[in-house]
Amino acid sequence: MDPTDVRNPQYYHKVVDCQWACPAHTNVPEYIRLIAQGRYTDSYMLNRMSNVFPGILGRTCDRPCEPACRRGRVDGKPVAICRLKRVAADLRDEIDDRLPQAPAQKNGKRVALVGAGPASLTVANDLMPLGYECVIYEKLPQAGGLMRYNIPAFRLPAPVLDAEVDAILDMGVDIRYEMPVTSLKALLAEGYDAVFVGSGAPRGKELDIPGRWDAKAQIHIGIEWLGSVHFGHVETISPRVLIIGVGNTAMDCCRTSKRLGGTDVKVVARRSRPYFKASPWELEDAEEEGIEIVENHAPKRFVIEGGKLVGMEFEQLEWTEADGKQKSKVIGTTVIPCDEVILAIGQDNAFPWIERDIGLAFDPKWDMPVVDRTTFMSTRPGVFFGGDAAWGPENIIWAVEHGHQAAISIDNHCQGVPVTDRPPDGMNLVSAKLGMHAWSYHNDYNPSSRAKMEHEALVKRFSDVAVEVELGFTPEQTAAEVQRCLNCDIETHFTSTLCIECDACVDVCPVNCLTIAPDGRGEADLRARLSAPAANPDQGLYVSAALPQTGRLMVKDEDVCLHCGLCAERCPTAAWDMQKFDLIRAVAGGLEHAI
Amino acid sequence: MTSIVKPPVKHPSLPRNALGLTRRDYEGAMSTLCAGCGHDSITAAIVQAFWELDVPPHRAAKMSGIGCSSKTTAYFMKQSHGFNGVHGRMPALTTGANAANRDLVYIGISGDGDSLSIGLGQFVHAIRRNVNMLYVLENNGVYGLTKGQFSASADIGSTSKKGDENEFPPIDPVLLALSLGATFVARGFSGDKAQLVPMLKAGLLHNGFGFIDIISPCVSFNDHVGSTKSYRYTREHYQELAPVDFVPLRKEITAPAEAGAGDAMSVAMHDGSVVRFRKTPEDYNPRDRDVAYRHLRDHQRRGEIPTGLIYINERSQDLHTLNKTVARPLVELPYEELCPGNAALQELMEEYR
Ligand SMILES: Cc1cc2nc3c(=O)[nH]c(=O)nc-3n(C[C@H](O)[C@H](O)[C@H](O)COP(=O)(O)OP(=O)(O)OC[C@H]3O[C@@H](n4cnc5c(N)ncnc54)[C@H](O)[C@@H]3O)c2cc1C
Ligand SMILES: Cc1ncc(C[n+]2csc(CCOP(=O)(O)OP(=O)(O)O)c2C)c(N)n1
Ligand code: SF4
Ligand code: SF4
Ligand code: SF4
Ligand SMILES: [Mg+2]
Numbered sequence: 001m002d003p004t005d006v007r008n009p010q011y012y013h014k015v016v017d018c019q020w021a022c023p024a025h026t027n028v029p030e031y032i033r034l035i036a037q038g039r040y041t042d043s044y045m046l047n048r049m050s051n052v053f054p055g056i057l058g059r060t061c062d063r064p065c066e067p068a069c070r071r072g073r074v075d076g077k078p079v080a081i082c083r084l085k086r087v088a089a090d091l092r093d094e095i096d097d098r099l100p101q102a103p104a105q106k107n108g109k110r111v112a113l114v115g116a117g118p119a120s121l122t123v124a125n126d127l128m129p130l131g132y133e134c135v136i137y138e139k140l141p142q143a144g145g146l147m148r149y150n151i152p153a154f155r156l157p158a159p160v161l162d163a164e165v166d167a168i169l170d171m172g173v174d175i176r177y178e179m180p181v182t183s184l185k186a187l188l189a190e191g192y193d194a195v196f197v198g199s200g201a202p203r204g205k206e207l208d209i210p211g212r213w214d215a216k217a218q219i220h221i222g223i224e225w226l227g228s229v230h231f232g233h234v235e236t237i238s239p240r241v242l243i244i245g246v247g248n249t250a251m252d253c254c255r256t257s258k259r260l261g262g263t264d265v266k267v268v269a270r271r272s273r274p275y276f277k278a279s280p281w282e283l284e285d286a287e288e289e290g291i292e293i294v295e296n297h298a299p300k301r302f303v304i305e306g307g308k309l310v311g312m313e314f315e316q317l318e319w320t321e322a323d324g325k326q327k328s329k330v331i332g333t334t335v336i337p338c339d340e341v342i343l344a345i346g347q348d349n350a351f352p353w354i355e356r357d358i359g360l361a362f363d364p365k366w367d368m369p370v371v372d373r374t375t376f377m378s379t380r381p382g383v384f385f386g387g388d389a390a391w392g393p394e395n396i397i398w399a400v401e402h403g404h405q406a407a408i409s410i411d412n413h414c415q416g417v418p419v420t421d422r423p424p425d426g427m428n429l430v431s432a433k434l435g436m437h438a439w440s441y442h443n444d445y446n447p448s449s450r451a452k453m454e455h456e457a458l459v460k461r462f463s464d465v466a467v468e469v470e471l472g473f474t475p476e477q478t479a480a481e482v483q484r485c486l487n488c489d490i491e492t493h494f495t496s497t498l499c500i501e502c503d504a505c506v507d508v509c510p511v512n513c514l515t516i517a518p519d520g521r522g523e524a525d526l527r528a529r530l531s532a533p534a535a536n537p538d539q540g541l542y543v544s545a546a547l548p549q550t551g552r553l554m555v556k557d558e559d560v561c562l563h564c565g566l567c568a569e570r571c572p573t574a575a576w577d578m579q580k581f582d583l584i585r586a587v588a589g590g591l592e593h594a595i
Numbered sequence: 596m597t598s599i600v601k602p603p604v605k606h607p608s609l610p611r612n613a614l615g616l617t618r619r620d621y622e623g624a625m626s627t628l629c630a631g632c633g634h635d636s637i638t639a640a641i642v643q644a645f646w647e648l649d650v651p652p653h654r655a656a657k658m659s660g661i662g663c664s665s666k667t668t669a670y671f672m673k674q675s676h677g678f679n680g681v682h683g684r685m686p687a688l689t690t691g692a693n694a695a696n697r698d699l700v701y702i703g704i705s706g707d708g709d710s711l712s713i714g715l716g717q718f719v720h721a722i723r724r725n726v727n728m729l730y731v732l733e734n735n736g737v738y739g740l741t742k743g744q745f746s747a748s749a750d751i752g753s754t755s756k757k758g759d760e761n762e763f764p765p766i767d768p769v770l771l772a773l774s775l776g777a778t779f780v781a782r783g784f785s786g787d788k789a790q791l792v793p794m795l796k797a798g799l800l801h802n803g804f805g806f807i808d809i810i811s812p813c814v815s816f817n818d819h820v821g822s823t824k825s826y827r828y829t830r831e832h833y834q835e836l837a838p839v840d841f842v843p844l845r846k847e848i849t850a851p852a853e854a855g856a857g858d859a860m861s862v863a864m865h866d867g868s869v870v871r872f873r874k875t876p877e878d879y880n881p882r883d884r885d886v887a888y889r890h891l892r893d894h895q896r897r898g899e900i901p902t903g904l905i906y907i908n909e910r911s912q913d914l915h916t917l918n919k920t921v922a923r924p925l926v927e928l929p930y931e932e933l934c935p936g937n938a939a940l941q942e943l944m945e946e947y948r
Contacts, residue, residue, distance in 0.1 A: 074604055437598040445602030500826045501786060502631040502814065507639035508597075510619075512606040532606040549830050562602055569597045572631025572814045 001519055001526065001553065003545040006493070009427035012581040014540050015558050016488045018081055021068035023401040025583060026050040028065060028081055029489040033441060035088055036482040043088035045098055049592060050585075052122050052168075052400050053147075055160040058086030059470065060151055062248075062279065062395040070486055073536075073560050074511075077450035079484045083470075087478050089160070095167075100129040102171040107131030109414040112192040114181045117145020118396045119387025120198035121168050122403025123410065126588040128171040130411060135192070136173055139180035143169060145200055146388075147396060149230040150223055150249070152256050153466040184354045184383070194382045194410045197354075197369075198403070201388040205346040207244060211302030215309035219302065222249045222344035229256055229465065238339030239263045242312055244299055247277035250344035254291045257342070259465045266292045266336065268299070268312075272319060275326070285469065289458065294336070298328075303335055311337040347393045368392070375419040376406040382413055407588035426584040426591060431577050432490050433568075439578060441490050443565040445510075446483035453477075487563045491581045494554055496544040498575035501552070505567035505576055506531065511560045514567060516552050530557055600625045613649040621646045623673040628663055631818075633785030633811030633826075634733050638670045640788045641702070641731070644795035645672060648843065655700040656692055660685040660714060663740045664706035664733035664811070683714025686721035689728050690914070696924040697915050700799060701728035708738040711747035711766045718768075722775045725803040727913040729795070732768055732806070733785075735813035736824035743816025754821035767895075768808045769905060773888050778911035779805040780887070781904045784829055785812065793841035793870075794904055802865040803911035810900065834894055837881050837903035842869040862909050870904065881907055 004011060014020050018028040027046055034043035047054035051061075061082050069078030109132050113120040116138040124134040142148050143165050147156065169175055181187055187195060204221035206212075212219065218238075222245070228234040241262040243254045246269035257265045267286065269276060272295045276283065287293065297314035304310070313335045317328040349368060356362060360380040361370045369378050371385045378385060386402030388394060409419040432440040454471045461467050473481065506514045512532035520526050523541055527534040534541055534557035544554035554575075568576040585592045601622070609617045621642040626635050645655065652674040659665035661682035668677050676699065680688045685703045693701055710718045710732050721730065736749040745753075748768065749761040772780045779801040783791040791809065798805030810829050812818050818825045823832075844867040860872040862882070872881060880886045887906040894901040914920075925933060 073607070437596070439598075444599040445604060447603065500631065500814075500818070501830075502633065502812070502826060503636040503639065503786065503788070504631045507636055508601065508626075510601045510604060512609065532608060535608060549827055560604075560606060562604065564599065564602055566597055566599070566601065570630045570635075572629065 001522060001543050003496070004540075004542045006542070009425045009583060011540060011542075012427065012429070012491045013425070013583050015491060015561075016581065016583075017068040017070045018065035018079075019489070019583065021064045022050070023064065023398045024050040024404065025585060026065070027489070027583065029485055029487050030582075031088060032079070032081070032084055032482050032485045033487070035084055035478065036442070040088045040091040041093045041095060041098070044092040045095065047085055047088060051397060052125055052403075053118060053164045053396065054085050055089035055164055056147060056156060057396060058082060058084075058089050059156050059160070060147070061085070061397055064397070070488055070560065071484055074486070074562065075447075075449070080451055080453075080473075080481050083453055083473060084478070084481060087473055090472055099167050100125070100171065102128040103131050105131060106133055109133065109193040110135065110191075111194045111196065111410055111414075112137065112187055112190070113196045113198060114187075115139070115145060115197070115199035115387075115389070116143035116165075116175060117198050117200050117387055117399060118147060119200075119389070119399040119403045119406075120145075120196060121165060122400045123196050123198065123386070123407045124171070124173045125168045126404060126407035127410065128168070128173060130589045132414070134173045136175040137179045137181045137187075138175060138177050141177050143175060143177075145198075146223070149227045150252070152226065152229070152252050154255070154259070154461065154469050155252070157466065157468050180353075182353050184360070185358050188358065188383075193414045194384065196406055196410065197383065197385045197389050198387045198399070199351075199389045201347040201349045201393045203348045203350045204343065205348060207299060207343050207345060209299055209301050211304045211309070214304045215302065215307065218309040218340045220340070220342045222253045222342050223347060225342055226252060226256060229260070234260070236261045240338045240340075241265045242336060242338040242341045243267045243344055244341060245269070245344035245346070246271075246293065247344060247346070248279065248282055249347075251278050251282040251286050253342045253344050254286055255289055256465060258289050258291065259462050265290075266294055266338075268294045268297045268314065268336070270296070270298050270317065270328075271326075272296055285455075288455065289461070297334070300333060302341065309339070309341065311335045312341060347388070349389060349392060374405070374422070375409045376402060377409055377413075377419050384409055404587060408586060411588040423586040423591060425586065428582040428584065429491070429493065429579045430582075432565075432580050433577060437569050439490070439565055440580065441487045441578075442483065443487070443490075443563070443578070445486075445562055445564055446480070448480040448484055450484065451477035451481040488561075489581045490563050490565070490578050492542075492556060492561065492563070492567060493577050493579040494542065494544055494556070495575050495577070496547055496554060498573040499544075499547050499554060500573055501547055501549050502572060504570040504572065508566045508570045510564065510566065511562060513556050513558070513561045515555045516547065517555050518552050519546070526553075526555055527557070530555060532557070534559060596627050597625055612646055614651060616646065618642055618646045621652060621672050623668075623670040626667070626670045628666065629813075629815045631814040632663065632739075633735065633809075633813070634664050634667050635670070636785040636788070637731065637733055637791070637809055637811055638667045640785075640791045640795055642671050643788070643792050644799060647792070648796055648799060650700050650799070654698070655702065656689075658685050658689040658692065658701060658703040658728075660705055660709040661740070662706035662709045662738070663813075664704055664735075665709055666740075667733070668704050683709050683712070683717055685709070686714065686717040686726070686730075690721060690724065690726050693726055693728060693914070694920075694925065696926045697727065697920065698924045701726075702799065703728055703730045705730065705732050706739070707732065707734045707736060707746040707748040707768070711768060715747075715766075719771070719775055722772055722777045722804055722806070724914045725778055725911060725917065727803055727915065729798040729801070729805040729807070731795075732808045733811040734768070734808050734824070735811050735817050736822065737813050737817045739813045739816060743813065748824075750823040753823040754819075756816050756819055758821070768806075770888070770891060772806045773884060773891070773906055777806050777906070778803040778908040779904075780906040781805075781807045782900075782902045783807055783809045784833060784902060785809055786826060786830065787833075787902075790835065790838060790902065793839050796841045796843070797839065797864065797868075797870045797904065797907075800864050800866055800868055801907070801911065803913040829900060832898060832900045834899040834901050835903050836890065836894065836901040837875050837879070837905060838873045839904045840871045840873060842871060844868045862907055864909060870907065872904070881905060882909075
């Protein structure tokens with residue numbers, strides 16, 4: 001077999017499961033180590049480099065990193081990566097002198113950004129320091145997008161949001177509030193060097209079933225209703241509330257209802273729990289607040305009596321699986337009485353303000369702009385899309401990553417470099433060895449179980465929408481949780497020419513990662529012949545060059561490696577070494593620099 | 596030494612044996628030997644063998660003397676019985692322990708210094724008595740623990756780390772054991788577990804004295820150019836004479852189907868397990884002591900290191916059988932039976948008058 005090419009940064013990057021899974025490739029293990037050392041500000045700045053909004057994301061991120069975390073495969077529960085990010089944000093010092101600054105001398109290029117959500121803000125964050133003049137047009141009177149007017153304050157306090165949004169705007173972004181863009185053609189006519197569309201997916205999906213239009217005042221669209229709550233247009237809700245849909249918007253609607261006077265709040269889902277869109281932790285939080293979740297009910301009609309909504313009729317469904325597809329059967333109908341209904345069944349994009357005759361192609365099937373997945377450019381050169389506006393609703397961290405990538409393209413475009421000309425990722429790999437069996441990281445395995453964050457008491461929580469529910473980790477919880485991280489970025493690095501095939505590494509490995517095996521017929525064959533079967537195909541298999549004495553191969557299954565360094569400690573020739581891997585990503589204007 | 600002990604977490608799909616235990620359950624304390632020592636690899640092979648044989652750890656006893664090799668009893672089966680005695684006296688200790696409790700599985704770990712110098716007399720008498728035990732000699736050609744002096748197994752002309760040549764002829768423990776009538780004689784290499792583990796298993800089940808000489812490079816004092824017990828030298832001169840598979844009793848039914856037509860020979864152990872010789876050189880017979888001896892000498896003359904299960908006598912009768920000891924372990928006999936009192940003694944004395 002061909003030996004694994006570890007000079008390709010993506011091999012070791014993939015070993016760092018969390019970083020690999022993070023859309024913005026945040027260097028998680030390094031920021032956790034910085035927290036462990038009490039270097040909260042450094043940890044915050046490292047986060048900020050990738051994800052721009054550590055305080056916001058430390059509370060609200062969809063955290064794709066956590067299901068990926070290796071610790072989950074080792075003891076069942078991932079490291080509380082997301083909430084540790086919040087620890088860094090909460091405990092950091094003043095950072096004004098460490099934030100990127102815009103140069104006094106501008107580069108003469110002007111970029112217009114539509115919408116002030118996380119996508120546009122990230123673009124501005126990356127372009128302002130390069131001397132670009134960024135003009136943001138925002139429909140509403142405040143910046144932040146859905147983070148501001150949809151994510152409720154009990155999950156994301158306004159001061160946290162303000163600080164991180166202002167850090168960008170204060171570089172001198174020209175933000176024009178309450179100035180919706182109503183014609184892209186007109187905007188383009190203003191002569192901007194590039195336009196970035198970060199206008200989100202602003203339209204809540206309708207549920208056009210009988211009765212929908214007969215009691216309009218009692219039936220709301222989730223994202224609009226949350227917006228009205230944010231702006232103070234809605235201050236109360238009736239006691240009995242039904243939320244239709246079981247995604248994350250539904251979770252925010254039901255929990256907000258509880259705070260505005262809803263006493264009997266139910267979330268109604270078409271499907272059963274394993275298929276819910278909401279994150280498990282949001283479901284848990286909602287249930288903790290006494291919200292009932294009703295499964296397998298499909299809305300049939302709104303029940304209106306005397307012009308007033310009094311309930312909703314549902315079909316009760318039974319789901320069966322056939323040929324890998326879920327099929328439903330109606331097994332009955334039922335009416336659930338209620339006073340108000342909130343529809344939270346999804347969001348759509350809407351671009352009524354983009355003319356279809358300006359050389360910007362729309363996909364006829366979805367009526368969505370055609371956007372390149374790598375460059376984020378539309379078919380009209382100089383017009384870029386990102387965030388929810390590009391391919392439909394995602395989340396904050398994806399919006400941020402889109403923003404970073406679009407900023408690279410915009411910079412290229414404005415500097416006359418093809419947008420496809422993108423510098424590849426680089427890496428640093430430095431030995432973590434400090435001395436005989438002394439490492440620059442804490443290599444011992446800590447058996448602590450995952451810390452559970454304390455929540456505010458229910459009574460206090462319901463007193464005001466702005467009371468933050470999660471209280472943060474205690475110092476003791478933080479101290480234990482940081483040690484649960486396995487330091488997956490401290491890579492096991494092998495030099496085949498040094499190996500004398502003594503088996504010491506194979507024998508000492510606590511989780512049977514290593515095997516010295518004769519060459520075989522490709523990876524599948526090798527995977528079946530290891531100390532423990534490498535049954536997780538998502539995880540890499542390291543294969544060395546032929547070993548000097550017998551020509552066999554050193555094989556490592558990355559799946560559950562604890563990065564304990566015992567292989568390196570027991571290796572007499574330092575053929576195994578523990579080396580710290582640093583991914584160096586391309587950003588607008590060049591490569592990332594260390595904090 | 597390592598900076599940390601082995602974390603307690605296991606691979607999620609680590610297999611379990613008939614007792615529901617994983618290999619990890621047969622481990623001991625962290626090794627304090629030099630990184631890369633052959634002895635550690637043998638320890639891992641022993642863990643594997645005991646685990647595969649489903650031996651309950653508390654039914655085994657680990658015996659040893661002094662040396663890096665002798666220290667290794669601490670590094671496997673932490674729940675087992677054990678005695679770490681004085682230099683070279685492991686055979687006497689094991690003979691005594693075995694006399695008292697014949698029901699335990701005995702493994703003695705020794706080194707070439709421990710067995711062939713200070714303990715040579717002990718070693719040969721344990722062979723003569725056919726004590727029911729597995730005797731593992733971890734052979735590195737030096738006294739590792741005392742910093743690498745030549746041992747009695749060092750070959751003529753092999754050099755010390757500093758370059759001095761050894762001028763005394765070696766004692767070959769395998770030839771010695773064969774000539775003394777040992778009933779199970781094998782040689783392995785710490786760097787070849789595929790060969791070693793089945794031999795360890797067969798040796799543990801052998802009814803009598805099972806002897807395995809295992810070339811086990813000392814990375815710190817005897818792994819240089821000029822050594823004849825280094826990893827490289829051993830790999831270059833290694834000749835597998837009689838490779839074996841071990842088929843445990845509980846697999847007996849499937850054994851014939853598994854046995855390839857090419858199998859040279861099968862030997863049934865006293866408990867019903869089978870040792871299968873995959874191939875043997877022409878006119879070689881591991882049941883014939885003289886033939887085995889001649890083959891060994893032939894290989895050695897060619898400068899090769901013959902390995903494998905070299906000799907086996909499946910009708911071996913151990914010390915207890917020869918002594919006609921009661922079947923029940925002495926430790927389990929009630930005191931009155933074990934020591935029937937003065938009247939019984941007088942009666943016995945009468946017989947000899
Ligand atoms: C209720 C709810 C809760 C959510 N919770 C989470 C969460 O916990 N974690 C998470 O990661 N994600 C969450 N999301 C998703 C997340 O908020 C979005 O994916 C993210 O904000 C998208 O960012 P964006 O920059 O693309 O657009 P948006 O945040 O939608 O911002 C778009 C901005 O553009 C403005 N705009 C729109 N059209 C125009 C126009 N024509 N002219 C000028 N301005 C315009 C809008 O006013 C808005 O300010 C949630 C979404 C909802 C609805
Ligand atoms: C009675 C006695 N004499 C001498 C010693 C010193 N001594 C300790 S270990 C050893 C030799 C061990 O050699 P070996 O059995 O080959 O073990 P290795 O360390 O090579 O595995 C000697 C001579 C001792 N401990 N006790
Ligand atoms: S660091 Fe080495 S010894 Fe530790 S789990 Fe990974 S491969 Fe095994
Ligand atoms: S411990 Fe080192 S020398 Fe020994 S087999 Fe492993 S990598 Fe090779
Ligand atoms: S001195 Fe030699 S025999 Fe002793 S532990 Fe070190 S390598 Fe092994
Ligand atoms: Mg020795």
